[in-house]
Amino acid sequence: AIAGSDKKLVWLRGSGCGGCTASMLNGGDPDVLSALEKVGLEPEYHDEFMLQQGVFVDGSLSGSSDHNSRIRLSELLAGGDYVLVVEGAIPDGPEGSGRYCMSGAMPFKQLFTEAAPGASCIVAAGTCASYGGVSRLFRAADAAGVAFGGTSRLKGAMSRYGVDNKVINVPGCPTHPEWLLLVLADVLSGRDVALDMYGRPVALFGATVHDSCPRRGAYDRGDRDNEFSGGNCLYSLGCKGPLAYADCPTRRWNGASSMCTRAGGPCVACVEPAFPDAFMPFFGK
Ligand code: SF4
Ligand code: SF4
Incomplete structure (x- = not known):
């Protein structure tokens, strides 16, 4: 049922440590690229893998790679119909500017608000993206999850972006690679994913450790x-x-x-x- 999907994957990173990407890469059987291929999800953009540090040209660092990857991201966002994975929280501070977390030349908050409308589904990867996580500890950053805001533990109580109805939270610090891949497979196969009151798939987060x-x-x-x-x-x-x-x-x-x-x-x-x-x-x- 999954084969034949032609969805695109856009993976953005806000305020976090990068551990969820590392966890994803540690997934072994199948490895992440094979798994994505199997579910028909094309990894079109990832904040870390797009070589934003630039490339060496004649011994000096050029910014061209970063520039090109951002052009590619703009094209993807304009085209819509992608699965958006968000890793890391979304800071609002200082003073509502979101500048405590910059992505390229813009606050991550701004990038997220540009990316969210065109996404067919938003998967919050890790506890930072789901609920603010470790990023909430720096109070001045006023960091929140994608659909769960600030220090609130109640769905919607402080939701800032109005995207709750298409968000699936896959928490964990870091998240488990299989949790993420199973959720992506469900999304692409069109299955309904039953969620608990905190937006987590019941099948994965329905019983205690x-x-x-x-x-x-x-x-x-x-x-x-x-x-x-x-x-x-x-x-x-x-x-x-x-x-x-x-x-x-x-x-x-x-x-x-x-x-x-x-x-x-x-x-x-x-x-x-x-x-x-x-x-x-x-x-x-
Ligand atoms: Fe890092 Fe944990 Fe946040 Fe993932 S949830 S980005 S592992 S701090
Ligand atoms: Fe429960 Fe003890 Fe296991 Fe902790 S170590 S999950 S308290 S049984």
Whole structure:
């Protein structure tokens, strides 16, 4: 059902660390380019891969590559009918200018408002793009997610861009490459993606980490570690798994090899709208 789609992928990056792109590139089986090809999604523009640092010509750095990539982006946005992936939050500060995050020569906020109308679907990749994430910690930036604004945890309460009806949030800090690819596949095949009250796909974020944690048996027995060297439940060390909705225990990370609590680290609830501030300190009794 997916084959034959000719959708274009435009991937823009706002205020974030780039970790979600790195996570996407770490996807192994299939790798990201093969997966995109399989679902018929042509990666037409990506803020990092378009060589915006310019190219070396006769030993000096030329800006021509950046210039050309921005021309290409303008053409894509004018043509419409693309899937827009946004990575990173959208700062509004200082004073509504959005200049705390510049993309090329313009505030990212402005670029997003130019890109959003022509998108058939907007996928917020990572917790920054979904809810503001780590970028919210710098209060002066007044950073928000694509459809969830500022410090609000309620859908629409502070939504700034009026695009909520075509946004799918795929949080995680970083997001899981399979989460993103599965959502893109669903979008391109025209399936309805059931979302929870925070705009996340229920199929991926419908149960807590605690529900199927490999240490759940220890939790139920009351066997809780007070030091990181033990093999029991990490609740007393600050684990937020009971509050975190994600399928990490069954999907696992890094080639399905492990996940936080399996590896011995408390879950920090990085998929939640209130991450990170409401879950700090991450570790400790
Ligand atoms: Fe980086 Fe996390 Fe934001 Fe992704 S969600 S851009 S990994 S800080
Ligand atoms: Fe629940 Fe965390 Fe204990 Fe796992 S380690 S059982 S997620 S409290």
